[in-house]
Amino acid sequence: MLVFQIFTSRLEPNILRNAKLFSRYSGKFYKNIFRIGFPTAIQSMIYCMISMILTRMVSAFGAAAIATQRVGGQIESVSWNTADGFASALNAFTAQNYGAKKHDRIRHGYNISFGILAIWGLIITASFVLLPKPIAGLFFHDNESLSIAVNYLVIIGFSEAFMAIELMTIGALSGLGMTKLCSVISIILTGSRIPLAMFLSHAGMGLDGIWWALSLTSIVKGIVFTLTFRHTSRTKLQ
Secondary structure (H helix, E strand, C coil): CHHHHHHHHCCCCCCCCCCCCCCCCCHHHHHHHHHHHHHHHHHHHHHHHHHHHHHHHHHCCCHHHHHHHHHHHHHHHHHHHHHHHHHHHHHHHHHHHHHCCCHHHHHHHHHHHHHHHHHHHHHHHHHHHHCHHHHHHCCCCCHHHHHHHHHHHHHHHCCHHHHHHHHHHHHHHHHCCCHHHHHHHHHHHHHCHHHHHHHHHHHHHCHHHHHHHHHHHHHHHHHHHHHHHHHHHHHCCC
8 A cells, every 4th residue: 555655646646637528618718629620620521522533533544543542552651650640749749839938949849850751751752762663562463553553652752751741840830720721721732633633644644644743742732831831930939
């Protein structure tokens, strides 16, 4: 019993002890939650619609193209899952330090995350661009699927670092409460994949035109979100 008391005395106080989950709260809390969360919810729904349209376009090139898109997305997860983890951490880190008015820590944390993900993204880019056939060969064996997958990895590979930085920066901006701006930029640039894919695929590039539409828009999004954070850092984090 004494050992238990000594052990528990060293623990941090339970901050949820006095939480009243079923109590009514002021309307301003619900308003702020809705203001921050609703743009992200709309963005996710529109993303699904855009993805379905692009998948429909890919399906016109046969089952091998659909398989490549599906499996290629899973291969790509080595970069975007890592970036998503950094985005979640940076979101909480940014929000906490923004509330505490420690703006230098926000900039420092962002720069460290930027450097780590830029290096990781470049490693993935090098792997996809220089070693597409060995990677694709782990999942595809027939010549048609293997050829499509190799082209996919090379084209998508150029955008991996930009995509990782994009996701991480969205996490930082969301931590500042700028989810509406993030959603507007993401929806516009992600939505532009549809007309761009239609143009490139009908301009003689075929299926590769769709892959280039995905890659080019990811590159642009990475640049735009980085510039947005830099501008925010100069104006809002003073």
